[in-house]
Amino acid sequence: MPSRPSSALLLLLLAAPARAGLQTGIAVRESVVSVGSPRLKGPGLPAKAYWISTTHVRPTAAYVAGQWSVDTAVELRLGWNSSGIEGAGASQSAGGPFSRGTTLERLDMTLDPARDADFETRLRVERLKAARSFEHCDIELGRQPVSLGTSRFVGVLDVLAPFPPGDLDATYKPGIDALRLRAPLGDEGEAELIAAAADPWREGAVIARLRRKLGSVDGELVAGKFRRRVFGGLGWEGDLGPLAVWGEAAAFERRLEKESVRSGSRSAALAGVVGADWRVRKNTTLGAGYYRSDFGARRARDLASVALDAPFQEGWAFLGAREYALVTFHAEPHALVRLDVSQLTSLVDGSNLWQPRVTVSAHDNADVSLYAWLAAGKRPDGMIPRSEFGSRADGVGFYGRLFL
Numbered sequence: 001m002p003s004r005p006s007s008a009l010l011l012l013l014l015a016a017p018a019r020a021g022l023q024t025g026i027a028v029r030e031s032v033v034s035v036g037s038p039r040l041k042g043p044g045l046p047a048k049a050y051w052i053s054t055t056h057v058r059p060t061a062a063y064v065a066g067q068w069s070v071d072t073a074v075e076l077r078l079g080w081n082s083s084g085i086e087g088a089g090a091s092q093s094a095g096g097p098f099s100r101g102t103t104l105e106r107l108d109m110t111l112d113p114a115r116d117a118d119f120e121t122r123l124r125v126e127r128l129k130a131a132r133s134f135e136h137c138d139i140e141l142g143r144q145p146v147s148l149g150t151s152r153f154v155g156v157l158d159v160l161a162p163f164p165p166g167d168l169d170a171t172y173k174p175g176i177d178a179l180r181l182r183a184p185l186g187d188e189g190e191a192e193l194i195a196a197a198a199d200p201w202r203e204g205a206v207i208a209r210l211r212r213k214l215g216s217v218d219g220e221l222v223a224g225k226f227r228r229r230v231f232g233g234l235g236w237e238g239d240l241g242p243l244a245v246w247g248e249a250a251a252f253e254r255r256l257e258k259e260s261v262r263s264g265s266r267s268a269a270l271a272g273v274v275g276a277d278w279r280v281r282k283n284t285t286l287g288a289g290y291y292r293s294d295f296g297a298r299r300a301r302d303l304a305s306v307a308l309d310a311p312f313q314e315g316w317a318f319l320g321a322r323e324y325a326l327v328t329f330h331a332e333p334h335a336l337v338r339l340d341v342s343q344l345t346s347l348v349d350g351s352n353l354w355q356p357r358v359t360v361s362a363h364d365n366a367d368v369s370l371y372a373w374l375a376a377g378k379r380p381d382g383m384i385p386r387s388e389f390g391s392r393a394d395g396v397g398f399y400g401r402l403f404l
């Protein structure tokens with residue numbers, strides 16, 4: 001439970017009246033999901049299909065005075081699931097085949113007023129940042145969103161507050177407790193130092209990042225340490241003739257006391273994703289990509305043990321196999337309608353995960369989506385998976401956003 005000062009801060013932010021120079025707003029997101037009967041059977045798992053409902057209400061406020069600015073946001077989440085099993089899905093970002101990653105935070109600014117097997121409420125400070133602009137650099141301190149990398153559907157560099165593949169709520173980055181120093185680097189570049197705090201301190205991060213545009217390609221270099229693990233990598237995104245190319249590659253120090261070595265060396269694990277998008281015609285894009293990680297399993301029988309390794313327990317890795325192929329499709333058949341379809345194929349066990357989504361703009365400040373995830377592959381043998389996606393339940397859901 002948070003300390004009394006944290007609780008008082010939550011109440012103060014919620015009750016703060018709007019005044020001159022203060023810009024305020026509210027975002028409301030609603031997700032209702034039906035999850036099919038789980039294919040893995042065992043203790044602690046739902047015995048049949050169940051429903052998840054999650055409501056997010058996020059009031060925001062921003063104040064600017066000269067070179068200073070302050071941004072705040074508090075999020076109230078109401079979650080319910082019909083399975084009667086705590087943690088069966090109500091805590092996910094918007095409902096989907098993957099649980100959301102964990103974030104780094106030093107200050108406990110979260111309240112859980114009520115929580116049981118099928119219902120939970122949570123009040124959390126998502127933004128509490130002060131910023132100051134100087135002639136040659138900008139400084140930002142406090143809880144704020146931090147994103148690393150340039151790739152799209154699947155990434156390897158975004159380790160501080162990552163999104164799982166295909167997260168519907170990816171426009172709402174969780175805030176982490178961080179200090180950021182940014183300075184321009186030439187006409188089209190930027191250098192940045194990020195220090196993220198955690199509890200305990202040694203689980204935090206110190207990362208340097210350089211971003212620069214080279215021709216038509218935006219490049220990014222990152223290096224540093226997070227969760228007591230040294231890492232470094234690069235990302236790129238730009239145009240190459242008729243193609244939009246993107247990708248990331250990284251090397252991570254091994255923590256042998258917390259993970260098994262399934263491929264690669266014992267000192268470092270490599271991970272990368274490359275992809276390209278081709279505009280087939282106006283408002284229609286077809287994409288393809290390839291993902292590989294030394295943290296993943298080379299054999300289907302190792303999938304169960306992968307989930308116990310540090311990258312997955314710490315919430316910055318999501319895909320359990322070593323290699324995947326990725327196909328995406330995007331179209332806008334109408335000015336108010338968007339269609340997205342993605343497919344992940346495990347090249348280790350041949351299983352597939354499809355994620356179709358139709359989004360309709362209901363108003364300038366509102367949209368709604370109907371979506372699903374459909375899994376295919378070898379079914380599990382009791383509690384033992386024989387393929388990654390063949391062990392996952394299917395689901396269908398509704399997601400809506402309203403900005404006030």
